[in-house]
Amino acid sequence: MMKRKNNTLFQLQFVVKESGLLREFLAQHEISKTTLTAIKYRGGEILVNGQSQNVRHKLQPYDQVTVLFPPEQVSDGLTPQEGALSILYEDETLLVLDKPAGQSTIPSRNHPSGTLANFVCGKFEREGILSTAHMVTRLDTDTSGIICVAKNRHIHHLLSKQMAQDLFQRQYTAFAQGIITTPFVTIEQPIGRKEGSIIERIVRQDGQYSKTDVSVKAHYRNAEDCFSVIDLTLHTGRTHQIRVHMQWLGHPLVGDDLYGANLDVFPRQALHCSGVSLLHPITRKRMHFTSPLPEDMKYYLRKSQQVCGFSQQQQL
Template sequence: MFQLDYEVEEQLILRDFLARKDISKTTLTAIKYQGGDILVNGHAQNVRYILRPGDQVTVVFPPEQMSEGLKPELGPLSVLYEDKTILLLDKPAGQSTIPSRNHPSGTLANFVCGKFEEEGILSTAHIVTRLDTDTSGVICVAKNRHIHHLLSKQMNEQLFHRRYTAFAEGHINTPLIRIEQPIDRKEGSIIERKVSAEGQYAKTDVTLLGNYVNDVQAFSVVELKLHTGRTHQIRVHMQWLGHPLVGDDLYGASSHQFARQALHCSSISFLHPLTKERMIFDSPLPSDMKYYLKQSKTVEIRSM
């Protein structure tokens, strides 16, 4: 069972102390009714208890049930880092992050739950950063709903950073482009998105890394930084820019040159939810993107 231990430094009501530790009301409710506990110096106390300097507070989180419809399965996982709170994985292209109607099994979440079950971890797959099926790269998983809450809060506070490497059709000649265009669902589709004034605010920074050409097309290699996390945000913003991702036939590119959208989450950075240490996890370009780059030659970037 997952627990956290704290030392009290000043006189404070237990409820206020827990709030300072970012333990949400939802989590407190789960602790109260689903088998958790709050201990002060080893004894159960209610949230109105007055703490004194030197007291030891232990929060015992209740065991979690696997999410409904998420069947644990044993399968390969490329682990970049793991401790009692987080799991960083390198997802291959072609694997879905969570189950869907088209991919009910074999997803990364299925395999995470299988790993947890095999290791006796009483939790479910809390996916902090989700990637499209055909997008490769780093994914962050929380091992507890409280840890998921802390990492989500970092996202809202712009402390959680994600960087992507992509190939975009055509040549881009501007070193840095900031795209702030709202994104909405496209009419008649449950999958496709579009830039729309009625949509949700979305912000992406695009940094040009180089221009290339091969036997079939000209393309640019770009690094993208997400400031928001809308569905298909990078793909939609690059289409709006006039440079859809190589292989992304859903958003106007041809899939004849590349079998998927050429998009890879190359880096994730955040503060560890407990130690507050800045952590960075990187993933090198996958083999298909490396090969495509190897078959191409650089082109001098024209100044604007």
């Protein structure tokens, strides 16, 4: 059970089923030693039947355990700002957003303000939520679609574990240059930083393991070029993973001038996070979120003509 009221601490409540030490009980509920240290020294508390206890306390069946998490400070360099957020889902633990293309996820030297994280912190401040913006997923500035935000460090920890176990699934829709003739391909190529660049990544054998599934849905042509509509599933989360893997495949994303495509054809990389599936961090129920294609990608399709290819066409 989870609970939060304005200007109060985020808390989780549990009912004990078997006797044992409080420390062991909390570990079973994936509350880490780092979190316990923060609770002890930064203003949190652990209650058993309403009484403050330490982790050596002996629990009995039907005891009620309440974990009060400490307040969190807004991260350095992150100024709360008022701004519009497109909210797909929200509860006491999660905030699922639909990010437009052109907005950065977090502040950087080039985009110090006006980012999604700035607006999330502004929302938290306005609503009395004592936390910072925990961006569980991120998207490049010119990529649109779904972003998941945790409202507490512990929730971020739980969702990060899901991602490491491939339980947190992300689906993308993209336009790739040229006609991809194979209906389905899995790309498992390591990705690392390109020498001499702090931004660009490449496939390199000493890079990090990376895996992307690519499913071709349709082929189109227009006055500029032919392109393939593809769905992609990420099994790892490397920087620019889809963009690098598609360049390696020989079919860079439409509009992705950083990775070899023509920016004059489309003003950004034609990439959209269209679906996210995760286990709720507390209830463990499977949740699915979807986002339709943005208008610029829809318009690019409308001015194009489908050509011979696969009979299955994605509903866009």
